[in-house]
């Protein structure tokens with residue numbers, strides 16, 4: 001059985017992942033990991049997460065948290081995920097990373113570390129969104145250049161990064177389909193005398209508020225009609241289930257960088 005440690009155990013996703021391991025089965029929950037000096041360090045996972053039957057403790061030291069584990073599932077912050085992956089690469093432990101907001105330098109380090117240990121890295125662990133990643137490029141290609149592309153995402157008011165990692169991936173799929181350069185064509189918001197819309201542009205709109213779990217819409221807008229392709233996550237359980245599925249799939253795989261498309265057989 002795959003033994004799993006959950007980083008960010010006291011966070012929104014950490015909590016959902018611990019519930020998924022406990023209630024959906026398939027893996028063994030070993031420990032939680034939190035930021036150095038975090039108030040939950042030394043407490044039981046059951047107390048920290050409110051999951052009565054959860055075994056194990058929360059540590060603020062990765063060596064202790066991973067001592068009995070095969071896989072780390074990490075939904076934390078960009079710097080924390082890269083540091084935790086660095087430890088996993090040295091120790092030969094597999095790592096599933098769902099953290100978003102990584103910059104180019106994080107991305108380069110992640111790729112180098114994934115040469116040493118198996119890693120699943122994906123901005124969205126849901127089945128539906130991973131199918132949508134495939135579909136948006138196909139739709140853009142079939143409709144052709146006369147259809148304007150726009151992306152809108154909405155999330156809860158605690159989200160730190162914008163646009164979401166999922167929106168960034170959708171934009172990259174659309175750019176690949178059109179042969180466009182991401183940085184050159186993405187227009188983040190519009191304000192003032194912006195003029196007529198150029199054809200080679202993708203507008204990006206970001207909404208934040210309340211407890212929205214995660215909504216993404218891609219607009220394909222033509223003269224006389226439009227398609228709006230929307231994915232709405234109803235709860236974090238959909239991401240958590242995907243993360244656990246990825247951990248079970250990853251255990252025993254050779255070193256390398258994988259994403260949810262590999263896990264779900266969508267490539």
Ligand SMILES: NC(=O)C1=CN([C@@H]2O[C@H](COP(=O)(O)OP(=O)(O)OC[C@H]3O[C@@H](n4cnc5c(N)ncnc54)[C@H](O)[C@@H]3O)[C@@H](O)[C@H]2O)C=CC1
Nearest residue numbers: 008011012013034035075076080098099100123124125239
């Ligand atoms: N890929 C996906 O499907 C999804 C990705 N996310 C991403 O996951 C990340 C976390 O999101 P939330 O759970 O909402 O955030 P959160 O803020 O609720 O939780 C993050 C947790 O990580 C902990 N942490 C910080 N540094 C740490 C370290 N060095 N080691 C261990 N734990 C550490 C924090 O104390 C906190 O408890 C974000 O980047 C978010 O965008 C969120 C939902 C789905």
Ligand SMILES: O=C(O)C1=N[C@H](C(=O)O)C[C@H](O)C1
Nearest residue numbers: 100123159164165166213214
């Ligand atoms: O921070 C979140 O909550 C989410 N983050 C991911 C992202 O940035 O794409 C995925 C999901 O939409 C929820």
